[in-house]
Amino acid sequence: xxxxxxxxxxxxxxxxxxxxxxxxxxxxxxxxxxxxxxxxxxxxxxxxxxxxxxxxxxxxxxxxxxxxxxxxxxxxxxxxxxxxxxxxxxxxxxxxxxxxxxxxxxxxxxxxxxxxxxxxxxxxxxxxxxxxxxxxxxxxxxxxxxxxxxxx
Numbered sequence: 580x581x582x583x584x585x586x587x588x589x590x591x592x593x594x595x596x597x598x599x600x601x602x603x604x605x606x607x608x609x610x611x612x613x614x615x616x617x618x619x620x621x622x623x624x625x626x627x628x629x630x631x632x633x634x635x636x637x638x639x640x641x642x643x644x645x646x647x648x649x650x651x652x653x654x655x656x657x658x659x660x661x662x663x664x665x666x667x668x669x670x671x672x673x674x675x676x677x678x679x680x681x682x683x684x685x686x687x688x689x690x691x692x693x694x695x696x697x698x699x700x701x702x703x704x705x706x707x708x709x710x711x712x713x714x715x716x717x718x719x720x721x722x723x724x725x726x727x728x729x730x731x
Contacts, residue, residue: 580648582605582606582608585648586602586605594636595637598616598622598633599616599617599621599633600615600636601614601615601616608649609645609679610645610679611677611678612644612645612676612677613674613676613677614637614638614641614675614676614677615673615674616634616669616673616674617671618669618670618673626668628668628669628670629668629669629673629713631663631665634663634665634705635661635663635716637673637675637705638661638663638677639661640658642677642718643656643658645679646687646722650687650688650722653724653725653728654691654722654723655721655722655724655725656720656722657720658718659698659719659720660718660719661716661717661718662716662717663714664714664715664716665714666712666715667707667712667713668713669714670707672707673705673706673708674705674706675703675704675706675716676703677703687699691722692729692730693729693730694724694730695723696721696723697722697723698719698720698721698722699720700717700718700720701717701718701719702715702717703716704716
C-alpha cells in the first residue's frame with residue numbers, strides 16, 4: 580500500500596477519527612511519520628487538558644506499521660510493550676514525530692538474519708506547540724524473520 584493511501588485510510592480509522600488523532604505526514608518510504616492531536620471537548624480530561632489515553636493512542640502502532648512496510652513480508656513485527664511518562668499538561672495541538680534511520684534498520688536486519696527474535700526499543704516525545712515535551716513514550720517491538728526466509 581502506498582504511504583499516501585495508508586495516511587488517508589488510517590485517518591478514517593475509528594480509534595483515530597473519534598479521538599481527533601490525525602496523521603499529517605507519512606513519507607513514501609515509510610521512514611517518517613508525523614501525527615497530531617488537537618484538543619477538543621471530546622478528548623479533554625477532567626481538568627481540561629489532553630486525556631492521557633488519547634496521548635498514548637496517538638503513538639500506538641506507528642513503529643510497527645513503519646517496520647512492517649520497510650522490512651516487508653519476510654518479517655513478523657508486533658508491538659510487545661509500551662510505557663508513557665506524562666511530563667506536562669497537554670494543551671492545544673500536540674505532535675509526535677516517528678523516525679527510522681538506516682543504522683537502526685541495518686541493526687534489526689543483522690540481529691534477525693538467522694531467525695533470532697529481536698526486541699528493538701524506540702522512544703517518541705509528544706510535543707506541544709512551543710516544542711515542550713508533554714509526554715514521553717517508550718515502545719518495545721518484537722521482530723523476527725519468518726521461518727522460510729531465515730539464513731541457515
